[in-house]
Amino acid sequence: MMKKVYVFSLLMYVMTTHILSAAEDKRQLVKLPEMMQSHMMSNMRDHLVAINEILLNMENGELDKAAEIAESRLGMSSLESHGAAHMAGFMPQAMRQAGTTMHKAASRFALKLQEGDVLQAYRSLSAVTSACVACHAAYRIR
Numbered sequence: 001m002m003k004k005v006y007v008f009s010l011l012m013y014v015m016t017t018h019i020l021s022a023a024e025d026k027r028q029l030v031k032l033p034e035m036m037q038s039h040m041m042s043n044m045r046d047h048l049v050a051i052n053e054i055l056l057n058m059e060n061g062e063l064d065k066a067a068e069i070a071e072s073r074l075g076m077s078s079l080e081s082h083g084a085a086h087m088a089g090f091m092p093q094a095m096r097q098a099g100t101t102m103h104k105a106a107s108r109f110a111l112k113l114q115e116g117d118v119l120q121a122y123r124s125l126s127a128v129t130s131a132c133v134a135c136h137a138a139y140r141i142r
């Protein structure tokens with residue numbers, strides 16, 4: 001009986017520590033000045049809005065509109081309006097790289113849309129969202 005209780009508590013212990021470590025936030029904190037923080041977060045929200053608008057346009061066969069949104073709001077053309085050069089100075093190298101990967105993937109995606117190849121376009125859209133996910137998994141700003 002004692003042995004059973006012992007095994008049970010050991011099991012509970014292992015399970016709880018496992019759950020706790022899964023919940024632990026391992027993302028690296030990147031400190032940005034307050035103004036830049038809110039600027040970045042509003043850019044981020046616009047990224048998600050843009051992806052949603054792109055998908056809606058794709059659904060309606062409006063590939064050129066989708067391409068325009070992808071290039072101007074997520075692609076290489078969006079860098080200036082996002083103040084990317086200014087922000088980059090505050091970011092670790094790997095985070096900057098993740099940003100560049102995302103912008104380049106978005107520009108490639110816009111090209112696929114312009115070429116009118118929907119299946120290829122969907123494939124290259126997941127390269128964009130994978131870049132979002134990779135950066136989110138590694139960094140936080142607050």
Ligand code: HEC
Binds near residue numbers: 131
């Ligand atoms: C270079 C890194 C990086 C890339 C690339 C990136 N993000 Fe983010 N994003 C962040 C960070 C850091 C935060 C803040 C997380 C935190 O501090 O909790 C964030 C936050 C967000 C938020 C929350 C905004 C809020 O107000 O709460 C959304 C939505 C978001 N990102 C969408 C996206 C989408 C969609 C993409 C891809 C198109 C993307 N992000 C690409 C780094 C990135």
